[in-house]
Amino acid sequence: MTVDAVIVGSGPGGATVADVLTRAGWSVLIVEKGRNHLLDPDDLSKPAADYSNDELKFLYRHFLGPDPLVEPRTFRTGEEEGDHSHVGEVNSIPTTVGGGGTHADGKVPRFREEDFALHSTYGPIDGAEVADWPLSYDDLEPFYAEAERSVGVAGQAGANPFAAWRSGPYPMPPGAPMYGAVLSTAAAERQGLHPYAAPTAANSVPYDGRPACNNCGFCAFFGCPIHAKGDPVAMLQRAMASGRAELLSETFVARVLTDGRRATGVEVIGPDGVRRDIAARHVVIAAGAFETPRLLLLSGFDHPLVGRYLMVHFQTFVIGIMPERMHGHRGRAVTHLHDDAVIVDDAARTAARAAGLPWIRGGLVEHGGPSLPIMEAKLYPWGKRHKQLMGSSPMRDRMWAFTMQGEDLPQATNRVDLDPTVRDVRGFPVARVTYHPHRHELVASAHHAPTLVRVLQDMGATWTMTATSPSPVDERDRRGVEAAVPMSRHVMGTTRMGADPATSVVDPYGRLHGFDNVVVADSSVFVTSAGYGPTLTLVALAARAAGALVGRPSAGEM
Amino acid sequence: MPLWLTEGELRILRAACERLIPEDDTPGAAAAGVPEYIDGLLGAFMVDPPRIWAGGPTSGRYGGDAGFARFHRLTALDELAWRTRIEGSLGRAEREFNGPVQGLQERYRTGLEELGPGFCSLGPDEQDERLRACQEFTTLLYAHCCEGMYGAPEYGGNRDGAGWDVAHYPGDVQPRGWTDAEVSGP
Numbered sequence A: 001m002t003v004d005a006v007i008v009g010s011g012p013g014g015a016t017v018a019d020v021l022t023r024a025g026w027s028v029l030i031v032e033k034g035r036n037h038l039l040d041p042d043d044l045s046k047p048a049a050d051y052s053n054d055e056l057k058f059l060y061r062h063f064l065g066p067d068p069l070v071e072p073r074t075f076r077t078g079e080e081e082g083d084h085s086h087v088g089e090v091n092s093i094p095t096t097v098g099g100g101g102t103h104a105d106g107k108v109p110r111f112r113e114e115d116f117a118l119h120s121t122y123g124p125i126d127g128a129e130v131a132d133w134p135l136s137y138d139d140l141e142p143f144y145a146e147a148e149r150s151v152g153v154a155g156q157a158g159a160n161p162f163a164a165w166r167s168g169p170y171p172m173p174p175g176a177p178m179y180g181a182v183l184s185t186a187a188a189e190r191q192g193l194h195p196y197a198a199p200t201a202a203n204s205v206p207y208d209g210r211p212a213c214n215n216c217g218f219c220a221f222f223g224c225p226i227h228a229k230g231d232p233v234a235m236l237q238r239a240m241a242s243g244r245a246e247l248l249s250e251t252f253v254a255r256v257l258t259d260g261r262r263a264t265g266v267e268v269i270g271p272d273g274v275r276r277d278i279a280a281r282h283v284v285i286a287a288g289a290f291e292t293p294r295l296l297l298l299s300g301f302d303h304p305l306v307g308r309y310l311m312v313h314f315q316t317f318v319i320g321i322m323p324e325r326m327h328g329h330r331g332r333a334v335t336h337l338h339d340d341a342v343i344v345d346d347a348a349r350t351a352a353r354a355a356g357l358p359w360i361r362g363g364l365v366e367h368g369g370p371s372l373p374i375m376e377a378k379l380y381p382w383g384k385r386h387k388q389l390m391g392s393s394p395m396r397d398r399m400w401a402f403t404m405q406g407e408d409l410p411q412a413t414n415r416v417d418l419d420p421t422v423r424d425v426r427g428f429p430v431a432r433v434t435y436h437p438h439r440h441e442l443v444a445s446a447h448h449a450p451t452l453v454r455v456l457q458d459m460g461a462t463w464t465m466t467a468t469s470p471s472p473v474d475e476r477d478r479r480g481v482e483a484a485v486p487m488s489r490h491v492m493g494t495t496r497m498g499a500d501p502a503t504s505v506v507d508p509y510g511r512l513h514g515f516d517n518v519v520v521a522d523s524s525v526f527v528t529s530a531g532y533g534p535t536l537t538l539v540a541l542a543a544r545a546a547g548a549l550v551g552r553p554s555a556g557e558m
Numbered sequence B: 001m002p003l004w005l006t007e008g009e010l011r012i013l014r015a016a017c018e019r020l021i022p023e024d025d026t027p028g029a030a031a032a033g034v035p036e037y038i039d040g041l042l043g044a045f046m047v048d049p050p051r052i053w054a055g056g057p058t059s060g061r062y063g064g065d066a067g068f069a070r071f072h073r074l075t076a077l078d079e080l081a082w083r084t085r086i087e088g089s090l091g092r093a094e095r096e097f098n099g100p101v102q103g104l105q106e107r108y109r110t111g112l113e114e115l116g117p118g119f120c121s122l123g124p125d126e127q128d129e130r131l132r133a134c135q136e137f138t139t140l141l142y143a144h145c146c147e148g149m150y151g152a153p154e155y156g157g158n159r160d161g162a163g164w165d166v167a168h169y170p171g172d173v174q175p176r177g178w179t180d181a182e183v184s185g186p
Helices: A012-023 A055-060 A118-122 A137-151 A179-190 A233-241 A288-298 A346-354 A373-377 A385-392 A439-459 A473-479 A535-549 B007-020 B034-042 B076-087 B104-115 B124-133 B135-150 B159-166 B180-184
Strands: A002-008 A028-031 A043-047 A073-076 A086-088 A245-248 A252-258 A263-269 A275-285 A314-321 A334-338 A363-368 A399-406 A415-423 A429-434 A463-469 A515-520
Touching: A002 A012, A002 A263, A012 A028, A012 A137, A012 A233, A012 A535, A028 A233, A028 A275, A043 A233, A055 A373, A055 B135, A073 A415, A137 A233, A137 A535, A179 A334, A179 A363, A179 A399, A179 A439, A179 B180, A233 A245, A252 A275, A252 A288, A263 A515, A275 A288, A275 A535, A288 A415, A288 A429, A314 A439, A346 A439, A373 A385, A373 B135, A385 B159, A399 A439, A439 A463, A515 A535, B007 B034, B007 B104, B007 B124, B007 B135, B034 B104, B034 B135, B076 B104, B104 B135, B124 B135, B135 B159
Parallel strands: A002 A028, A002 A275, A028 A245, A073 A429, A275 A515
Antiparallel strands: A073 A086, A252 A263, A263 A275, A314 A399, A314 A463, A334 A363, A363 A399, A415 A429
């Protein structure tokens, strides 16, 4: 039997493609390497009951995978470090049915108009390949609107003065603001910033058959126990309910099969270890920005740019200890954002010039508080003071924090390729990450962090600290190479999209240049990283790519 | 009766955990069941299903049923990963595709031996000194103490929520969650 499309990966990208294709009457087979903890095994159109408020299971016991003992990755900052300088966990974005959507805290902002045209708006930067996207915000807007309806986004149109134009309101109003965010947004406004309720893919009212979020606080790193987070369970449920989709979990795609000019299917290895071929008219790859280029390389696609221009977000953490308890464990983990650091204003231009750069851009800033006691406990010393610190809780309950998801410029040397020696449990070369931030990221971080310190001080912080991931070089000397491995789970850019096959891997609809029935439908196709979480943009792009496959000219109703 | 450790090892482990998170006016690691949490991890495969991942979606502490008590079944791949982590690779080819892996069981056996059979009869300052001298083992032990003290009680530690009480932390709160007023107010 030949399916219309085999989809590699069941995260937000793959789930979106499955939803759009099955709606158009196509038969699809979704192949997922990880386990199914998302959908009810007895009825895949319904959610499962495996997720829980359990810090051990989700943060320390690899419940959502990948387990670095069977699926390691390797890392180095540059070729001078040899084959690799770190083996094990490198970005543990989940390997599970639902992919990265399962553990995301569901902040789903859109990009801005200029994010699609950085090169023509601001010009090049030495040492980076800043380029325009082959599509504009206006091209994508209908698909953003469709994506927001599809996953179910709560937000407030007009609340963010820097937001791109939108054709309609959010499907739901925002949920309750966290106490700390009530204080930090007031302080931010006093400091001239423009905070707003975060567009969040967690229901504020019952939506699409799923309940409203009950504020349990276990969002980031956790699967939602009540499935109030819509991404990507909403798309998967609809696809499975269509009767035209099949899901194969615990199944590894070893290779895309081709006849030299077109893909004919994929070779998979099932949980029993048996290899078999699946015939398909189209192959959609949505395995994430590490595993997608790995699969292309394992399959022998030899475009020289496969794996290049890997981007993460350069994260700046500004934390403050408050005189009172913030109870960051109540609510949706992050309820407010501000975009001021994305804007290239006079101060940013001056800071850029002083550093010898033409321009700098920071990123979206999240207002949030830590909430997890095991994570907190490990920060304190052992002995008599341990319980005193846990009781007064400076590093959790009395902490408030800003995280800036800083724009990371695309560099050809930052890449994913196949490690020459390290293997996964099935014997295949693992993804090796070579990554080093551009100076732009460091300068932007240093420029914007002091503003965030001032906001925390205005809030009443008695102590503040600034840190980044990846860490500065001196910290790396002290803490080892792990400090150089980016903590960001936002990974993008390893199969760059463009009109010209010489400078891009896929075309403006995600089709592999030269293989028009192979489509990449995840954040690998991003041209630049913007300072915004990638999920909504990758869902919109996946809906657009899937629409092109079925001949749907524009976005549809969800 | 310990699950995997010997009685003698459990005594040393209990004394060591108690120095890392000592009792004051609230229970320390020993009374909170942290040594039993660690023994439960080392002996996870002596129970069926193995005590690796507690179930969902609720524990029963705030309503709902006691789903945490139903531990997940492991797939063959999960079991390979966790047996390798706990037991080590033991020279078996299927566990050594990237070279040998030292297991937690061996690290505990040698670590507790390093602390010495006389550890329990030392004074507190001498015990602390011994723990500082065995830095690598103490780092591992402290990480597990934090997990056992503040993780869900179903894993064997945090007895009756003793650790969460220390931290003024409510633990898992599904299906109750928090009201909007509790989220937004002080």
